[in-house]
Amino acid sequence: MRFTLNQLAALTGGELCGDGSLSITGAATLSTARPGEITFADSPKRAEKLALSQASAVVVPRGFSPPGLPYVVVENVHAAFQQIVLQFRPERPRRSVGISPWAAICASATLAEGVEIHPYVAIGDGCRIGPGVVLHAGVKLLDGVTIGAGSVLYPNVVCYENTIIGQRVIIHAGAVLGAYGFGYVTQADGTHKRSSQLGYVELEDDVELGAGVTVDRGSYGPTRIGAGTKIDNLVQVGHNCQIGPRNLICSQSGFAGSSSTGENVVMAGQVGVRDHVHIGDKAILGGKAGVMTDLAPNQRYMGSPCTEEREYFRSVAIFQRLPELRAQLMEMQRGMARLEAELAAPTSNEPTQRTSAAA
Amino acid sequence: MRFTLNQLAALTGGELCGDGSLSITGAATLSTARPGEITFADSPKRAEKLALSQASAVVVPRGFSPPGLPYVVVENVHAAFQQIVLQFRPERPRRSVGISPWAAICASATLAEGVEIHPYVAIGDGCRIGPGVVLHAGVKLLDGVTIGAGSVLYPNVVCYENTIIGQRVIIHAGAVLGAYGFGYVTQADGTHKRSSQLGYVELEDDVELGAGVTVDRGSYGPTRIGAGTKIDNLVQVGHNCQIGPRNLICSQSGFAGSSSTGENVVMAGQVGVRDHVHIGDKAILGGKAGVMTDLAPNQRYMGSPCTEEREYFRSVAIFQRLPELRAQLMEMQRGMARLEAELAAPTSNEPTQRTSAAA
Amino acid sequence: MRFTLNQLAALTGGELCGDGSLSITGAATLSTARPGEITFADSPKRAEKLALSQASAVVVPRGFSPPGLPYVVVENVHAAFQQIVLQFRPERPRRSVGISPWAAICASATLAEGVEIHPYVAIGDGCRIGPGVVLHAGVKLLDGVTIGAGSVLYPNVVCYENTIIGQRVIIHAGAVLGAYGFGYVTQADGTHKRSSQLGYVELEDDVELGAGVTVDRGSYGPTRIGAGTKIDNLVQVGHNCQIGPRNLICSQSGFAGSSSTGENVVMAGQVGVRDHVHIGDKAILGGKAGVMTDLAPNQRYMGSPCTEEREYFRSVAIFQRLPELRAQLMEMQRGMARLEAELAAPTSNEPTQRTSAAA
Secondary structure (H helix, E strand, C coil), X not given: CCEEHHHHHHHHXXXXXXXXXXXXCEXXXXXXXXXXXXXXXXXXXXXXXXXXXXCCEEEEECCCCCCCCCEEEECCHHHHHHHHHHHHCCCCCCCCCCECCCCEECCCCEECCCCEECCCCEECCCXXXXXXXXXXXXXXXCCCCEECCCCEECCCCEECCCCEECCCCEECCCCEEEECCCCEEECCCCCEEEXXXXXXXXXXXXXXXXXXXXXXXXXXXXXXXXXXXXXXXXXXXXXXXXXXXCCEECCCCEECCCCEECCCCEECCCCEECCCCEECCCCEECCCCEECCCECCCCEXXXXXXXXXXXXXXXXXXXXXXXXXXXXXXXXXXXXXXXXXXXXXXXXXXXXXXXXXXC | CCEEHHHHHHHHCCEEECCCCCEECEECCCCCCCCCEEEECCCHHHHHHHHHCCCCEEEEECCCCCCCCCEEEXXXXXXXXXXXXXXXXXXXXXXXXXXXXXXXXXXXXXXXXXXXXXXXXXXXXXXXXXXXXXXXXXXXXXXXXXXXXXXXXXXXXXXXXXXXXXXXXXXXXXXXXXECCCXXXXXXXXXXXXXXXXXXEEECCCCEECCCCEEECCCCCEEEECCCCEECCCCEECCCCEECCCXXXXXXXXXXXXXXXXXXXXXXXXXXXXXXXXXXXXXXXXXCCEECCCECCCXXXXXCXXXXXXXXXXXXXXXXXXXXXHHHHHHHHHHHHHHHHHHHCCCCCCHHHHHHHHC | CCEEXXXXXXXXXXXXXXXXXXXXXXXXXXXXXXXXXXXXXXXXXXXXXXXXXXXXXEEXXXXXXXXCCCEEEECCHHHHHXXXXXXXCCCCCCCCCCECCXXXXXXXXXXXXXXXXXXXXXXXXXXXXXXXXXXXXXXXXXXXXXXXXXXXXXXXXXXXXXXXXXXXXXXXXXXXXXXXXXXXXXXXXXXXXXXXXXXXXXXXXXXXXXCCCEEECCCCCEEEECCCCEECCCCEECCCCEECCCCEECCCCEECCCXXXXXXXXXXXXXXXXXXXXXXXXXXXXXXXXXXXXXXXXXXXXXXXXXXXXXXXXXXXXXXXXXXXXXXXXXXXXHHHHHHHHHHCCCCCXXXXXXXXXX
16 A cells, blocks of 8 residues: 555645655654655654654654655644554454353343443343443453443453443453452451452543553442543552542552542552552652652652652752762761861971871 | 431441431441441541541541541441441342353363352363352363362453462452463573473462462472462562462562562562562561562561661651752861861961851 | 482483482472472572472582482483473373364454464454464454464453564463553643554564563554563553563563663563663663663663662662761761861860860
C-alpha cells in the first residue's frame, strides 16, 4: 500500500511543502520510521530527533519548518497522523459475537440489549450486565456483579462478588477486582487471622484500569475509584481506599489500605502510598515517591519519604556530592586543629611556623 | 432495609447510650458513612475522624464515650460491626456447582469428595485434588499438581507442573505458581541460555496468596512458602526462595532467587530482596526497603540499602535538610578563612577590622 | 527410588571419592538437602555452606575436595546435577493434545502443522499460528495475531490485536501483550481523553517473558522487544518502547513510554525508567535504580536518580553516617565560635580560660 504525499496532505487538510508526487509506503514514529515512510514531529523541540530520523516526509504543526525533507503543516499533528496511520493500517472491525454458546451464564443473571459475551466467560448468580457491554474471552464474574452501559472488559478480567462497575469503563486483560484485602489480626501464638472481608469494589463512570491491576474489596464497604480516573498496568489499590475523580496513576504504583486521594491527582510510576493517608487535589508525585503522611494539594512531590519537589532535587544534588562535602568537612577539621594549635602556642604569627604546622 | 438502634444493640449484645428508636439505614466506615448510617470507631484515637463523620450512630469499645451522637458499647468492635454489616448486606451463599461439565479434567487426575470444579477449569495428568477443594472458573493446573483439603483457588490461577499446595490454602485470582525461574548463563556471543528449571513450587498449609502473585519453580527442588504465611497482591518470589512460616509480605514486594526468611517476618509494600540473603525471625521491613545483605532478627529496617529504622530516619531527616547543612559548611569555610587571615596578619583584634573582613 | 553413589558417578561420567556403595535417596540444593540425599557445590566458595548442609554426598568441580563426605568430581557441575535430579524425578512427558475441540478458533485463522491448542483457547480472526506452536489452556488471541514457529504461550496469556511474536518465544502465564498505552490528553475541564492507540506489540525471536508481564501497544507502530531478550515476572513495558536485543530485565522493573535500550543491557529488580530516555549497550542497573536521563553504555548504575555505581555507594555510606557528620559539623561550629571569641578578646592564650569557654 502506498500513497503520494499529495494524497496524504489532502486527506489531512494539511498544507504541503515539498514534492507532492513522492510515494509514501508507511507511517511510523521518529525513531522507527524507515526510508519511504512519513513520520510526525509535534514540536520544534523534536528537530534534533527529526534530523536523525530515516523518514522521507514529516507532519508538523504550524510554525515549524524543518529543513531537508518535504513536510505537511497541520493544525493538530496527532489527529492528522492518526488519519494517515489508519490509511496504511485500517482498524480491524470487531465482529459482533452476540452471546457465545461457550459462555457459562447463571440463569439468574440479567443481560441488557446489545451485549457481547465471548467464549469462556463465566457469569455468576444475580449479575446485571448493562447495554452494549463487551465481555471478552475468559472474563470471570462471581455472583452479584453489576456492569454499566458501554463498558468493556478485556480477556481474563476477574470480578469478585458484588463488584459495581459504572458506564463506559474499560478494564484491561488480567485485572482483578475484589480479592480479599490484606488485613490480619496476629494471634498470641504468632498465627494470623483474616479480618472482615465483607466489602466490595466500586468503579465509577469512565474509569480505565490497565492490565494486571489489582483492586481489593473494602473491609465493610466499598473500595472506590472515582469517575474518570485512569490507572495504568500492575497498579495495586488496597482495601478501603477512596481514589478521587480524574486521577492519573502510572504503572506499578501501589496504595496500602484506607488511603484516599482528591481530584486530579497525578502519580508517576512505582509510587508507594502507606495506609490511612490523604493526598490533596492536583498533587503531582514523581516516580518512586514514597508517601508516608498526608500531602497538601497543588504541589509536586518527589523522594521517599517524599518532600516538595524542588527541595528534594536540591537534597539529591548534594547527596550525589556527599563524598566531596565530607572531604571539605575533614579539611576544615584539620584547619581548625591547626588554628587551635597556633592559639594554644605562645603568641606567634610567623607565617613560616604556620606552614610547618600545616605540613 | 432498616433497623432501630435498639435492634442493633441487641444483635451485638452491646450497651446502648442514646435514642434506641433511631432508624438506621446502613453500616459504613467513618469516612464513607452517610446520614442515617451507623459506623464504628475502634479506639478513642478516632475521635477526631468521628467528629467529621456523617454517621448517625457509632459502635465503640468500652471506655470511649463520644459526644454528640448515640453509641453502642461492645467488647469487640470489629466482631460487632461485622454482625451489623451482615444484617444489612447478608453474605451471598455460594451455590455448590459440583464438577462442571465444562471443565477439562484428564482421566488420570484424582478428585476427592466434595470438590467444586467451576467451568473452564483445566486439570492435567496425574493431578490430585483433596476433599472440599474449590477451583474457581478458569483455574489451570498443568500435570502432577497436588492440592490439599479445603484449599480455594480463585479464577484464572495457574499452577505449573508438580506444584504442591497444602491444606486450607487460599490463592487469589490470576496468581501464577511454578513458571520458570529467571536463570540464564550468558554465552560468549552474548546470548543467554536458560539454566535448569527442574524444580517446583510448594505452599505449606494455611498459606494465602494475593491476586497476581508470581512464585517461580526452584532450579532443582522446591521454592517454598512456609505454613501460615500471607502474601499480598503482585508480590514476586524468585526461584529457590525459602520463605519461612507466618510471614506477612505486603503488596509489590519482590524476592530475587535463593533468598530465605525466618519466622514471622513482616514486610511492608514494594520491598526488594536481592538473591542469596537471609532475613532473620521477626525482622520488620518498612515500605520500599532494599535488602542487600543478611538481616539480623527482631529488628526494624528501612531504606535502600536498608539500615536499622531509627538510624535511617535520623539520616533521612538530615538528608531533607542537606541544603541547610551545606550552607552551614560554606559559612564555616568563610569564617575559617577569616580567622586564618586574621592570624596571618600582624596581631590585631580590633572589632572594626573584623567586621570589614566579614563583609 | 534410590541409587548407589557408584551408579550416580557412572551416570555423570564423574570421578568418585568415597564409599560408592552408599545409597542415595534424592537430590537437593545445599540448604534443602536432607540426610541420604546428594547435593552440589559449584565452587570452593560454597565450602562453608556445604559444611552446614545435611547432604550425604556432593557433586563438585575439579579442584575442590571437600572434607567429611563422599564426593563426585565432574567437569560441569550443573549439567551433572541436572542428570541426577532427572534420575530421581524424571520429567513428565507432555502429552500431545493436538487441537482441542474445546478451543474457540475463528475460521479465518490459519494453523500450521504440529500446533498444540489446549482447551479454552480463543483465537481471533486472521491469526496465523506457526508450526509447532503450543498454546496452553486459556490463552486468548484477539484478531490478527501472528506467532512464529516453535513458540510456547503458557496458560491465560493474552495477546491483543495484531501482536507479532517471533520464533522460539516463551511467554509465561498471565502475561498481557498489546493493551492500550497509558496516554491521555487532559482537557480544559480536567477530564482525560485517550490518545491514539493504533499500534501493536512485536516480540522478536527467542524472547522470553515472565508471568504477569505487561507490554503495551505502541501509539502508531510497534512496541518492540529485541531478539533474545529475557524479561522476568511482573515487568511493565510502556507504549512505544524499543527494547534492544539480549537484554536481561529482572522482576518488577518498569519502562514508561517511548524509552529504549541498546544491546545486552542488564537490569536488576524494581528498576524504573522514565519516558523518552535511552540506556546504552551493556549498561548494568542495580536493584531499584531510577533512570531519569540517558545512560552511557558499559557502565554500572545505582540509586534513584541513578548515578555511577561506585559514586553511589560512596554517597550511601556517608548518608548512613549523616548524623555523625552533622555532629562533627556542630562540634566545629562550637570550636569556631570559641576561636572567634578568643580572637575577639584581648590577646590571652591561658589554657584555663579556654577550658572555661568550651564548657
